[in-house]
Amino acid sequence: MTAPTYNQAILELAQAGLNALNQWSAQFQSPRTPAQQSHYLCSWMVESLKLKRFDKLVADNLNEWIRNARSQGAGAQLPQLLSSIVHHYTIAKQYPDALGDKLQQLLTALDELDWLVVDDASINAKLKLASNGAASIVVSVDELEANIQAGELISPITLYARGNETQLGQQALQHGIILTPGNKKASLIKHHKAYQIGVANQLTQLCLLTPFDA
Template sequence: MTTETYNQALLTLALAGIEAINTSASQHKSVRTPAQESHFLCNWMVESLKTKRFSKLMADDLTTWISQARSQGAGAQLKRLLTCIADQYQQANNSTIATGAGLKGLLAALTEQKWVVITDTDIDVKLKLGSDGQSSIVISAKQFNQHIVDDKIVKPISMYIRGDEKLVARLALEQGLLLSQANKKTSLIKHHKTYMLMPSNLHPSLCLLCLDLY
Protein backbone atom coordinates (compact mmCIF):
# COMPACT_ATOMS: atom_id res chain seq x y z
CA MET A 1 0.00 0.00 0.00
CA THR A 2 1.42 3.36 -1.07
CA THR A 3 1.29 6.13 1.53
CA GLU A 4 -0.07 9.43 0.25
CA THR A 5 2.53 12.19 0.33
CA TYR A 6 1.92 15.73 1.54
CA ASN A 7 2.36 16.97 -2.05
CA GLN A 8 -0.33 14.61 -3.34
CA ALA A 9 -2.75 15.54 -0.56
CA LEU A 10 -2.16 19.26 -1.08
CA LEU A 11 -2.62 19.10 -4.84
CA THR A 12 -5.82 17.08 -4.45
CA LEU A 13 -7.22 19.72 -2.08
CA ALA A 14 -6.18 22.67 -4.26
CA LEU A 15 -7.69 21.21 -7.44
CA ALA A 16 -10.91 20.30 -5.62
CA GLY A 17 -11.20 23.82 -4.22
CA ILE A 18 -10.68 25.41 -7.63
CA GLU A 19 -13.26 23.09 -9.19
CA ALA A 20 -15.75 23.86 -6.42
CA ILE A 21 -15.52 27.62 -6.81
CA ASN A 22 -15.57 27.46 -10.61
CA THR A 23 -18.67 25.25 -10.52
CA SER A 24 -20.33 27.61 -8.09
CA ALA A 25 -19.43 30.61 -10.24
CA SER A 26 -20.95 28.99 -13.33
CA GLN A 27 -24.24 28.61 -11.48
CA HIS A 28 -24.50 32.34 -10.73
CA LYS A 29 -25.30 34.93 -13.35
CA SER A 30 -23.51 37.79 -11.63
CA VAL A 31 -19.74 37.95 -11.15
CA ARG A 32 -18.69 37.25 -7.59
CA THR A 33 -16.62 39.77 -5.68
CA PRO A 34 -13.32 38.71 -4.07
CA ALA A 35 -15.06 38.90 -0.68
CA GLN A 36 -17.80 36.53 -1.87
CA GLU A 37 -15.21 34.13 -3.30
CA SER A 38 -13.31 34.14 -0.03
CA HIS A 39 -16.52 33.53 1.93
CA PHE A 40 -17.44 30.61 -0.34
CA LEU A 41 -14.01 28.97 -0.08
CA CYS A 42 -13.85 29.51 3.65
CA ASN A 43 -17.18 27.71 4.09
CA TRP A 44 -16.04 25.00 1.68
CA MET A 45 -12.87 24.48 3.72
CA VAL A 46 -14.80 24.42 7.01
CA GLU A 47 -17.10 21.73 5.62
CA SER A 48 -14.16 19.78 4.18
CA LEU A 49 -12.39 19.85 7.53
CA LYS A 50 -15.53 18.87 9.42
CA THR A 51 -16.27 15.92 7.14
CA LYS A 52 -12.61 14.90 6.90
CA ARG A 53 -12.89 15.01 3.13
CA PHE A 54 -9.15 15.27 2.64
CA SER A 55 -6.09 13.61 4.12
CA LYS A 56 -5.30 14.41 7.74
CA LEU A 57 -2.06 15.86 6.32
CA MET A 58 -4.21 18.84 5.29
CA ALA A 59 -5.78 19.52 8.70
CA ASP A 60 -3.26 22.14 9.84
CA ASP A 61 -3.26 23.99 6.51
CA LEU A 62 -7.05 24.05 6.35
CA THR A 63 -7.23 25.35 9.92
CA THR A 64 -4.74 28.11 9.09
CA TRP A 65 -6.51 29.17 5.89
CA ILE A 66 -9.92 29.18 7.56
CA SER A 67 -8.56 31.40 10.32
CA GLN A 68 -7.02 33.78 7.78
CA ALA A 69 -10.24 33.98 5.79
CA ARG A 70 -12.28 34.72 8.90
CA SER A 71 -9.93 37.50 10.01
CA GLN A 72 -8.92 38.95 6.63
CA GLY A 73 -11.93 38.30 4.40
CA ALA A 74 -11.02 38.95 0.77
CA GLY A 75 -7.49 39.76 1.91
CA ALA A 76 -6.85 36.05 2.50
CA GLN A 77 -7.05 35.57 -1.29
CA LEU A 78 -7.90 31.88 -1.00
CA LYS A 79 -8.66 31.43 -4.71
CA ARG A 80 -5.30 32.94 -5.62
CA LEU A 81 -3.58 30.71 -3.05
CA LEU A 82 -5.17 27.49 -4.34
CA THR A 83 -4.47 28.45 -7.96
CA CYS A 84 -0.85 29.16 -7.10
CA ILE A 85 -0.49 25.84 -5.28
CA ALA A 86 -2.05 23.86 -8.14
CA ASP A 87 0.03 25.54 -10.84
CA GLN A 88 3.37 25.40 -9.07
CA TYR A 89 3.14 21.90 -7.65
CA GLN A 90 2.02 20.59 -11.06
CA GLN A 91 4.86 22.47 -12.75
CA ALA A 92 7.36 20.85 -10.40
CA ASN A 93 5.74 17.44 -10.88
CA ASN A 94 5.92 17.75 -14.65
CA SER A 95 9.47 19.08 -14.82
CA THR A 96 11.89 16.97 -16.87
CA ILE A 97 14.90 18.49 -15.08
CA ALA A 98 16.51 16.22 -12.48
CA THR A 99 16.52 17.89 -9.06
CA GLY A 100 20.32 17.94 -8.74
CA ALA A 101 20.70 19.43 -12.19
CA GLY A 102 17.95 21.88 -11.27
CA LEU A 103 19.91 23.05 -8.24
CA LYS A 104 22.98 23.65 -10.38
CA GLY A 105 20.81 25.55 -12.83
CA LEU A 106 19.43 27.67 -9.98
CA LEU A 107 22.93 28.53 -8.76
CA ALA A 108 23.99 29.45 -12.29
CA ALA A 109 20.95 31.74 -12.62
CA LEU A 110 21.74 33.43 -9.29
CA THR A 111 25.35 33.89 -10.34
CA GLU A 112 24.07 35.71 -13.43
CA GLN A 113 22.06 37.90 -11.06
CA LYS A 114 25.36 38.84 -9.36
CA TRP A 115 24.70 36.83 -6.21
CA VAL A 116 27.56 35.48 -4.13
CA VAL A 117 27.32 31.67 -4.52
CA ILE A 118 29.38 29.47 -2.18
CA THR A 119 29.36 25.66 -2.35
CA ASP A 120 33.02 24.80 -1.65
CA THR A 121 33.11 25.23 2.14
CA ASP A 122 31.93 22.81 4.82
CA ILE A 123 29.39 24.50 7.10
CA ASP A 124 29.41 22.85 10.53
CA VAL A 125 29.39 25.83 12.90
CA LYS A 126 27.91 29.31 12.86
CA LEU A 127 29.75 31.62 10.47
CA LYS A 128 29.52 35.19 9.23
CA LEU A 129 29.79 35.93 5.52
CA GLY A 130 31.36 39.26 4.60
CA SER A 131 29.71 40.12 1.30
CA ASP A 132 29.15 43.86 1.81
CA GLY A 133 25.39 43.45 1.67
CA GLN A 134 25.44 41.55 -1.61
CA SER A 135 22.77 38.88 -1.98
CA SER A 136 24.21 35.46 -1.23
CA ILE A 137 23.49 31.74 -1.08
CA VAL A 138 25.63 29.22 0.77
CA ILE A 139 25.45 25.42 0.65
CA SER A 140 27.79 23.23 2.66
CA ALA A 141 30.32 21.52 0.40
CA LYS A 142 29.63 18.22 2.15
CA GLN A 143 25.93 18.33 1.26
CA PHE A 144 26.52 19.72 -2.22
CA ASN A 145 28.98 16.95 -3.05
CA GLN A 146 27.36 14.03 -1.23
CA HIS A 147 23.60 14.67 -1.38
CA ILE A 148 23.43 14.79 -5.18
CA VAL A 149 23.85 11.48 -7.01
CA ASP A 150 23.39 11.07 -10.78
CA ASP A 151 22.02 14.61 -10.97
CA LYS A 152 19.31 13.86 -8.39
CA ILE A 153 19.00 15.18 -4.84
CA VAL A 154 18.99 12.03 -2.68
CA LYS A 155 19.19 13.65 0.77
CA PRO A 156 17.92 17.01 2.10
CA ILE A 157 20.06 20.03 1.24
CA SER A 158 20.16 23.17 3.37
CA MET A 159 20.55 26.49 1.57
CA TYR A 160 21.47 29.59 3.55
CA ILE A 161 20.08 32.60 1.72
CA ARG A 162 20.23 36.36 2.12
CA GLY A 163 18.34 38.15 -0.61
CA ASP A 164 15.04 38.30 -2.45
CA GLU A 165 13.31 35.01 -1.61
CA LYS A 166 10.65 35.66 -4.27
CA LEU A 167 13.36 35.74 -6.92
CA VAL A 168 14.92 32.53 -5.61
CA ALA A 169 11.55 30.76 -5.50
CA ARG A 170 10.76 31.82 -9.08
CA LEU A 171 14.15 30.78 -10.44
CA ALA A 172 13.94 27.50 -8.52
CA LEU A 173 10.51 26.75 -9.96
CA GLU A 174 11.87 27.31 -13.46
CA GLN A 175 14.30 24.49 -12.65
CA GLY A 176 11.52 22.24 -11.31
CA LEU A 177 12.42 22.82 -7.66
CA LEU A 178 10.23 23.60 -4.65
CA LEU A 179 11.81 25.34 -1.64
CA SER A 180 10.78 25.05 1.97
CA GLN A 181 9.62 28.10 3.88
CA ALA A 182 12.34 30.20 5.53
CA ASN A 183 13.71 29.29 8.94
CA LYS A 184 15.81 31.85 10.80
CA LYS A 185 16.50 29.70 13.85
CA THR A 186 18.38 26.91 12.05
CA SER A 187 20.70 29.10 9.98
CA LEU A 188 24.43 28.62 10.48
CA ILE A 189 25.24 31.78 8.51
CA LYS A 190 24.61 35.12 10.19
CA HIS A 191 21.93 37.28 8.52
CA HIS A 192 20.87 34.35 6.33
CA LYS A 193 17.72 32.21 6.45
CA THR A 194 17.65 28.43 5.95
CA TYR A 195 15.68 26.95 3.08
CA MET A 196 15.54 23.24 2.31
CA LEU A 197 15.55 21.22 -0.89
CA MET A 198 14.16 17.70 -0.60
CA PRO A 199 14.51 14.56 -2.72
CA SER A 200 11.73 14.51 -5.34
CA ASN A 201 10.49 17.84 -3.91
CA LEU A 202 8.76 15.93 -1.11
CA HIS A 203 8.50 18.59 1.58
CA PRO A 204 6.49 17.80 4.72
CA SER A 205 4.70 21.16 4.62
CA LEU A 206 3.71 23.97 2.24
CA CYS A 207 6.60 25.17 0.10
CA LEU A 208 7.57 28.77 -0.58
CA LEU A 209 5.08 29.96 -3.18
CA CYS A 210 5.59 32.51 -5.97
CA LEU A 211 2.38 34.36 -5.17
CA ASP A 212 3.62 37.46 -6.97
CA LEU A 213 3.10 35.62 -10.27
CA TYR A 214 -0.69 35.61 -9.71
Protein backbone atom coordinates in the same frame (compact mmCIF):
# COMPACT_ATOMS: atom_id res chain seq x y z
CA MET B 1 -3.55 1.50 -0.79
CA THR B 2 -0.46 3.72 -0.60
CA ALA B 3 -0.75 6.74 1.70
CA PRO B 4 -0.51 10.05 -0.17
CA THR B 5 2.49 12.30 0.16
CA TYR B 6 2.09 15.87 1.37
CA ASN B 7 2.64 17.07 -2.21
CA GLN B 8 -0.19 14.89 -3.47
CA ALA B 9 -2.53 15.86 -0.64
CA ILE B 10 -2.03 19.63 -0.94
CA LEU B 11 -2.37 19.56 -4.73
CA GLU B 12 -5.58 17.51 -4.51
CA LEU B 13 -6.98 19.95 -1.95
CA ALA B 14 -6.15 23.03 -4.00
CA GLN B 15 -7.56 21.57 -7.22
CA ALA B 16 -10.75 20.47 -5.48
CA GLY B 17 -11.19 23.91 -3.91
CA LEU B 18 -10.83 25.71 -7.23
CA ASN B 19 -13.19 23.26 -8.94
CA ALA B 20 -15.79 23.76 -6.21
CA LEU B 21 -15.43 27.55 -6.47
CA ASN B 22 -15.82 27.48 -10.25
CA GLN B 23 -18.91 25.28 -10.08
CA TRP B 24 -20.46 27.52 -7.44
CA SER B 25 -19.64 30.71 -9.38
CA ALA B 26 -21.17 29.27 -12.57
CA GLN B 27 -24.60 29.33 -10.92
CA PHE B 28 -24.68 33.14 -11.04
CA GLN B 29 -25.08 35.50 -13.99
CA SER B 30 -22.66 38.08 -12.60
CA PRO B 31 -19.11 37.50 -11.28
CA ARG B 32 -18.81 36.90 -7.54
CA THR B 33 -16.97 39.52 -5.52
CA PRO B 34 -13.71 38.63 -3.75
CA ALA B 35 -15.57 38.77 -0.42
CA GLN B 36 -18.22 36.34 -1.68
CA GLN B 37 -15.57 34.00 -3.05
CA SER B 38 -13.68 34.07 0.23
CA HIS B 39 -16.84 33.37 2.22
CA TYR B 40 -17.72 30.43 -0.03
CA LEU B 41 -14.25 28.89 0.11
CA CYS B 42 -14.07 29.36 3.86
CA SER B 43 -17.38 27.50 4.27
CA TRP B 44 -16.20 24.81 1.85
CA MET B 45 -13.00 24.35 3.84
CA VAL B 46 -14.89 24.13 7.13
CA GLU B 47 -17.13 21.43 5.66
CA SER B 48 -14.15 19.62 4.13
CA LEU B 49 -12.40 19.57 7.48
CA LYS B 50 -15.52 18.34 9.26
CA LEU B 51 -16.13 15.57 6.71
CA LYS B 52 -12.40 14.68 6.52
CA ARG B 53 -12.43 14.93 2.73
CA PHE B 54 -8.69 15.27 2.57
CA ASP B 55 -5.72 13.60 4.18
CA LYS B 56 -4.78 14.69 7.68
CA LEU B 57 -1.45 15.88 6.26
CA VAL B 58 -3.20 19.08 5.16
CA ALA B 59 -5.48 19.57 8.18
CA ASP B 60 -3.21 22.24 9.66
CA ASN B 61 -3.26 24.13 6.37
CA LEU B 62 -7.06 24.07 6.30
CA ASN B 63 -7.29 25.30 9.88
CA GLU B 64 -4.89 28.15 9.15
CA TRP B 65 -6.72 29.23 6.01
CA ILE B 66 -10.09 29.13 7.77
CA ARG B 67 -8.73 31.35 10.55
CA ASN B 68 -7.29 33.76 8.00
CA ALA B 69 -10.53 33.93 6.02
CA ARG B 70 -12.57 34.57 9.14
CA SER B 71 -10.30 37.38 10.29
CA GLN B 72 -9.30 38.89 6.95
CA GLY B 73 -12.22 38.12 4.63
CA ALA B 74 -11.24 38.77 1.02
CA GLY B 75 -7.79 39.79 2.28
CA ALA B 76 -6.99 36.12 2.84
CA GLN B 77 -6.97 35.78 -0.97
CA LEU B 78 -8.00 32.13 -0.87
CA PRO B 79 -8.61 31.74 -4.64
CA GLN B 80 -5.17 33.17 -5.39
CA LEU B 81 -3.62 30.95 -2.72
CA LEU B 82 -5.14 27.79 -4.18
CA SER B 83 -4.15 28.81 -7.72
CA SER B 84 -0.58 29.39 -6.57
CA ILE B 85 -0.46 25.98 -4.90
CA VAL B 86 -1.70 24.27 -8.07
CA HIS B 87 0.91 26.16 -10.12
CA HIS B 88 3.85 25.30 -7.86
CA TYR B 89 2.97 21.69 -7.15
CA THR B 90 2.08 20.88 -10.74
CA ILE B 91 5.60 21.95 -11.72
CA ALA B 92 7.09 19.97 -8.82
CA LYS B 93 5.17 16.90 -10.00
CA GLN B 94 6.53 17.30 -13.53
CA TYR B 95 10.17 17.59 -12.43
CA PRO B 96 11.00 14.97 -9.76
CA ASP B 97 14.28 13.88 -11.34
CA ALA B 98 17.82 15.22 -11.73
CA LEU B 99 17.36 17.72 -8.91
CA GLY B 100 21.09 17.69 -8.24
CA ASP B 101 21.72 18.97 -11.76
CA LYS B 102 18.83 21.42 -11.42
CA LEU B 103 20.34 22.79 -8.21
CA GLN B 104 23.64 23.43 -9.95
CA GLN B 105 21.76 25.19 -12.75
CA LEU B 106 19.92 27.30 -10.15
CA LEU B 107 23.18 28.34 -8.51
CA THR B 108 24.59 29.31 -11.91
CA ALA B 109 21.48 31.37 -12.68
CA LEU B 110 21.71 33.19 -9.35
CA ASP B 111 25.40 33.88 -9.96
CA GLU B 112 24.46 35.45 -13.29
CA LEU B 113 21.95 37.61 -11.40
CA ASP B 114 24.83 38.90 -9.24
CA TRP B 115 24.13 36.76 -6.20
CA LEU B 116 27.22 35.77 -4.26
CA VAL B 117 27.25 31.96 -4.52
CA VAL B 118 29.31 29.95 -2.03
CA ASP B 119 29.34 26.20 -2.63
CA ASP B 120 32.90 25.21 -1.85
CA ALA B 121 32.97 25.45 1.96
CA SER B 122 31.91 23.06 4.72
CA ILE B 123 29.05 24.45 6.82
CA ASN B 124 28.82 22.71 10.20
CA ALA B 125 28.76 25.59 12.66
CA LYS B 126 27.35 29.11 12.96
CA LEU B 127 29.11 31.41 10.51
CA LYS B 128 28.94 34.97 9.25
CA LEU B 129 29.31 35.72 5.56
CA ALA B 130 30.83 39.02 4.46
CA SER B 131 28.87 39.76 1.29
CA ASN B 132 29.11 43.56 1.35
CA GLY B 133 25.34 43.84 1.05
CA ALA B 134 25.03 41.62 -2.01
CA ALA B 135 22.39 38.90 -2.19
CA SER B 136 24.02 35.62 -1.24
CA ILE B 137 23.37 31.90 -1.16
CA VAL B 138 25.47 29.25 0.58
CA VAL B 139 25.38 25.47 0.18
CA SER B 140 27.70 23.21 2.13
CA VAL B 141 30.13 21.38 -0.14
CA ASP B 142 29.76 18.37 2.16
CA GLU B 143 26.04 18.16 1.42
CA LEU B 144 26.59 18.64 -2.30
CA GLU B 145 29.09 15.77 -2.37
CA ALA B 146 27.14 13.41 -0.08
CA ASN B 147 23.56 14.13 -1.14
CA ILE B 148 23.94 14.19 -4.93
CA GLN B 149 24.84 11.16 -7.02
CA ALA B 150 24.98 11.21 -10.82
CA GLY B 151 23.00 14.44 -10.87
CA GLU B 152 20.24 13.03 -8.67
CA LEU B 153 19.34 14.29 -5.20
CA ILE B 154 19.39 11.34 -2.79
CA SER B 155 18.95 13.30 0.48
CA PRO B 156 17.51 16.76 1.22
CA ILE B 157 19.85 19.70 0.81
CA THR B 158 19.78 22.97 2.74
CA LEU B 159 20.36 26.34 1.11
CA TYR B 160 21.22 29.39 3.19
CA ALA B 161 20.08 32.52 1.39
CA ARG B 162 19.89 36.25 1.97
CA GLY B 163 18.31 38.35 -0.74
CA ASN B 164 15.11 38.86 -2.68
CA GLU B 165 13.04 35.84 -1.62
CA THR B 166 10.63 36.25 -4.53
CA GLN B 167 13.51 36.14 -7.00
CA LEU B 168 14.96 33.08 -5.26
CA GLY B 169 11.64 31.23 -5.32
CA GLN B 170 10.89 32.14 -8.93
CA GLN B 171 14.36 31.13 -10.10
CA ALA B 172 14.05 27.82 -8.25
CA LEU B 173 10.67 27.14 -9.85
CA GLN B 174 12.01 28.01 -13.31
CA HIS B 175 14.52 25.21 -12.75
CA GLY B 176 11.81 22.78 -11.61
CA ILE B 177 12.53 23.11 -7.88
CA ILE B 178 10.24 23.95 -4.98
CA LEU B 179 11.69 25.13 -1.67
CA THR B 180 10.52 25.08 1.91
CA PRO B 181 9.75 28.54 3.34
CA GLY B 182 12.78 30.34 4.70
CA ASN B 183 13.62 29.71 8.36
CA LYS B 184 16.00 32.10 10.14
CA LYS B 185 16.12 30.06 13.34
CA ALA B 186 17.35 26.98 11.48
CA SER B 187 20.07 28.85 9.61
CA LEU B 188 23.78 28.34 10.29
CA ILE B 189 24.66 31.55 8.42
CA LYS B 190 24.01 34.84 10.19
CA HIS B 191 21.32 37.03 8.56
CA HIS B 192 20.41 34.21 6.15
CA LYS B 193 17.37 31.97 6.03
CA ALA B 194 17.53 28.20 5.66
CA TYR B 195 15.59 26.61 2.78
CA GLN B 196 15.41 22.95 1.87
CA ILE B 197 15.07 21.01 -1.36
CA GLY B 198 13.49 17.59 -0.89
CA VAL B 199 14.23 14.34 -2.69
CA ALA B 200 12.06 14.06 -5.81
CA ASN B 201 10.72 17.54 -4.94
CA GLN B 202 8.76 16.06 -2.05
CA LEU B 203 8.24 18.32 0.99
CA THR B 204 6.37 17.82 4.25
CA GLN B 205 5.03 21.37 4.48
CA LEU B 206 3.64 24.02 2.16
CA CYS B 207 6.39 25.23 -0.12
CA LEU B 208 7.56 28.80 -0.59
CA LEU B 209 4.89 30.38 -2.80
CA THR B 210 5.96 33.18 -5.09
CA PRO B 211 3.97 35.33 -7.58
CA PHE B 212 3.46 34.02 -11.10
CA ASP B 213 1.70 35.10 -14.26
CA ALA B 214 -1.62 33.29 -14.38
